[in-house]
Amino acid sequence: MTDSQHIENLTINVNLVRLPHLTDYLPNLQTHTTPLEHNNFYHPSNGFYLSQSDVIIRRTIYDLARTAPSSHFAYHRAGPRKQIFYDQQNVRAAIVTCGGLCPGLNTVIRELVVGLWEQYGVREIFGIKAGYRGFYSMDPVRLDVKMVHNWHKRGGTVLETSRGGFDLDKIVNAIQDYGYNQVYIIGGDGTLRGAVKIFNEIRRRKLYVGVAAIPKTVDNDVGIIDRSFGFQTAVEKAQQAISAAHVEAESAPNGIGLVKLMGRSTGHIALYATLSSRDVDCCLIPENEFYLHGKGGLFEFLEDRLKQNGHAVVVVAEGTGQDMIPRTNAEKQVSDESGNPVFLDVGVWLKSELKKWWDVDHKGELFTVKYIDPTYMIRAVTANATDNLYCTLLSHSAIHGVMAGYTGFVAGPINGNYAYIPMDEIADTKNVVDTKDPKWAWVRSITTQPDFQRN
Numbered sequence: 001m002t003d004s005q006h007i008e009n010l011t012i013n014v015n016l017v018r019l020p021h022l023t024d025y026l027p028n029l030q031t032h033t034t035p036l037e038h039n040n041f042y043h044p045s046n047g048f049y050l051s052q053s054d055v056i057i058r059r060t061i062y063d064l065a066r067t068a069p070s071s072h073f074a075y076h077r078a079g080p081r082k083q084i085f086y087d088q089q090n091v092r093a094a095i096v097t098c099g100g101l102c103p104g105l106n107t108v109i110r111e112l113v114v115g116l117w118e119q120y121g122v123r124e125i126f127g128i129k130a131g132y133r134g135f136y137s138m139d140p141v142r143l144d145v146k147m148v149h150n151w152h153k154r155g156g157t158v159l160e161t162s163r164g165g166f167d168l169d170k171i172v173n174a175i176q177d178y179g180y181n182q183v184y185i186i187g188g189d190g191t192l193r194g195a196v197k198i199f200n201e202i203r204r205r206k207l208y209v210g211v212a213a214i215p216k217t218v219d220n221d222v223g224i225i226d227r228s229f230g231f232q233t234a235v236e237k238a239q240q241a242i243s244a245a246h247v248e249a250e251s252a253p254n255g256i257g258l259v260k261l262m263g264r265s266t267g268h269i270a271l272y273a274t275l276s277s278r279d280v281d282c283c284l285i286p287e288n289e290f291y292l293h294g295k296g297g298l299f300e301f302l303e304d305r306l307k308q309n310g311h312a313v314v315v316v317a318e319g320t321g322q323d324m325i326p327r328t329n330a331e332k333q334v335s336d337e338s339g340n341p342v343f344l345d346v347g348v349w350l351k352s353e354l355k356k357w358w359d360v361d362h363k364g365e366l367f368t369v370k371y372i373d374p375t376y377m378i379r380a381v382t383a384n385a386t387d388n389l390y391c392t393l394l395s396h397s398a399i400h401g402v403m404a405g406y407t408g409f410v411a412g413p414i415n416g417n418y419a420y421i422p423m424d425e426i427a428d429t430k431n432v433v434d435t436k437d438p439k440w441a442w443v444r445s446i447t448t449q450p451d452f453q454r455n
């Protein structure tokens, strides 16, 4: 068989990823026709409702000459189902936000409330205060459409958030005691790991409670989905810091503008901010180790750049170079309330190393480093239009899934279409910058920075 015949004759098996459903452990649950049938705003016509057979295929790009795609993974498509497993009169929904802030958090809350209220006629919606701990240690806040009306115009989370405080038994007991039968959890990787435990415990206790998560991470480090909400807004906001660093650097002899951007263990924000700015001379991310001195190092590169242009801009993701920064044993142990390691400030360290280097090699010549740390400014802002729209689609997708009886899932876009992904699968994946990917080569071709691979 020739290569082209081989390609023409290819057949691909689709393996549908199984999604947990309430009927897995409550087989006699009653179904109801969705209230969307009689909604003033929706006029369901052919194709409006989705069924079990509507799927999204995870991978869409293959080189057929190299890897024969013998099987694909497919996920259930997100969207309304005609038969649902809740009676609108009896829904009691809880919404919680956990972890750090991210642009769009309030939009997600607002759209959960508005979607439940307007589309499914739900009137019992509660906000859990201050993250997971709020389930068992604070009174819930009753939410309605009027109250959340303009929340999408506010940064942060009106419900408040926190780290730590995950007590599985207390949380699930509270879910039972307050009578919630739908729980919407908005948070990052840690939150998702907690959500998996909550879902497993709810399943173990055979509770009539649907659990959905909406991945939130300004770092964009959650796997499988295309990107996380708020990420684009953060990248956009980072442009202001980079522009300021550029102006400061340009306006001084041998000026260096240094910008530290968020990214605990991934450099997506730094990478995208660099690609979209074009003012950046060097982008440092945790996925690509770097070094300061010697051939191929940062200082040799900056020396050249200063000779050529008189100035340079360096962007560094906060999780970069942590092993290079001297720290005491006590500092090595420090973690936040969720157990995440607390980083030392790579920007402050780099600024001081730059000054030391210049003083040794160029004593007497003018030199300036302007360090800009917009850390919280890029995540404490209102979501931009694209992220706001994205948050709306995420929230509505989550509601439709829970109403349809699915549970233990995450709603998110895969190749531009919204899907339901089992929570445990997403909690186990991490989206890091692939430095073998053309995008990283693109960064390097724009900045012409070294690859920091010692020969």
Ligand SMILES: Nc1ncnc2c1ncn2[C@@H]1O[C@H](COP(=O)(O)OP(=O)(O)OP(=O)(O)O)[C@@H](O)[C@H]1O
Residues within 6 Å of the ligand: 098, 099, 100, 101, 131, 132, 133, 162, 163, 164, 165, 166, 187, 188, 189, 190, 191, 192, 193, 194, 195, 197, 216, 217, 218, 337, 338, 340
């Ligand atoms: N492995 C885990 N099991 C149970 N709960 C967890 C786990 N990891 C973290 N959590 C809980 O999830 C919540 C949020 O975790 P964390 O502070 O790590 O933020 P995150 O969700 O990862 O968001 P961010 O993107 O801001 O880091 C906290 O209440 C924490 O206690």
Ligand SMILES: O=P(O)(O)OC[C@H]1O[C@](O)(CO)[C@@H](O)[C@@H]1O
Residues within 6 Å of the ligand: 099, 100, 101, 163, 188, 217, 218, 219, 262, 263, 264, 318, 336, 379
């Ligand atoms: O809000 P905190 O606890 O200072 O956490 C900051 C961390 O949160 C994030 O914004 C999201 O994980 C990281 O980029 C950053 O390291």
Ligand SMILES: [Mg+2]
Residues within 6 Å of the ligand: 099, 188, 189, 190
């Ligand atoms: Mg996290």
